[in-house]
Amino acid sequence: MHHILDLDRYPLDRPGSPEWQALVTRARADLAANGMFNLEGFMRPEMIASVVADLAPKFDTESFTHARRHNIYFKKDVPGLAPDHPALRQFETCNRTLCGDQLEGPLTEMYRWPELATFIAATMEKPQLHPMADPLACVNLMSYNDGQALNWHFDRSEFTTTLLLQAPEAGGEFEYRSDLRSDDDPNYDGVAKLLAGEDPKLHRLSVTPGTLNVFKGKNTAHRVTPVKGGRARIITVLTYYERPGVRFTDEENIGFYGRAA
């Protein structure tokens, strides 16, 4: 894994060592304060260049263009919520996605490296995390060209791990609002307020390529603003669950990837 990740700076290969423990402690503090943590320079620059050179051309030939109008829940209706409730406001998303079965190589190797799941589990104070059994949803690579965006949503998994491989010239910022809802309280009025652009707790993150980002996506509303300029924003998304064997339904996979697993 040394050729993929900077393990001198981030000692994920030494679970339980004092330096590993210090990193876990720092990540936990960031999660508590900001709902996320970032490890800058996590992937080695030479590896980023090689992965981008290998995979970027595949977007033109093999990717699925995910284009749809959706609400923040990615659902047609939400029980108990009137169809015209402002929390169900519709937005446009358009970007291109390559799925786990199209990415065999360093990205899937990193995803399946047990020490990465062990580290993220420790930061989340969970006994263990598992890669998904879903060959499409487990690891994704997303590309956002000029004008493309991923609009407001909550994730299905409790938290999400991303690693930016290529930054755009402008735009493509990650905007998020931590703890907008909880497992007990959907906070529809708070959601409506955010969607109306009236939430003062909205934050914006602009990351550098190679940064590992972990955020609590299930209850953090988030979006990627439209990219501007000729260089695509390319980011990989890794999804882990507390229980082994998780797969999405065919309907979910068809909605996000245009095909079932």
Ligand SMILES: O=C(O)CCC(=O)C(=O)O
């Ligand atoms: O592109 C990003 O930064 C976020 C991706 C994301 O939110 C998702 O795939 O659910």
Ligand SMILES: [Fe+2]
């Ligand atoms: Fe997301």
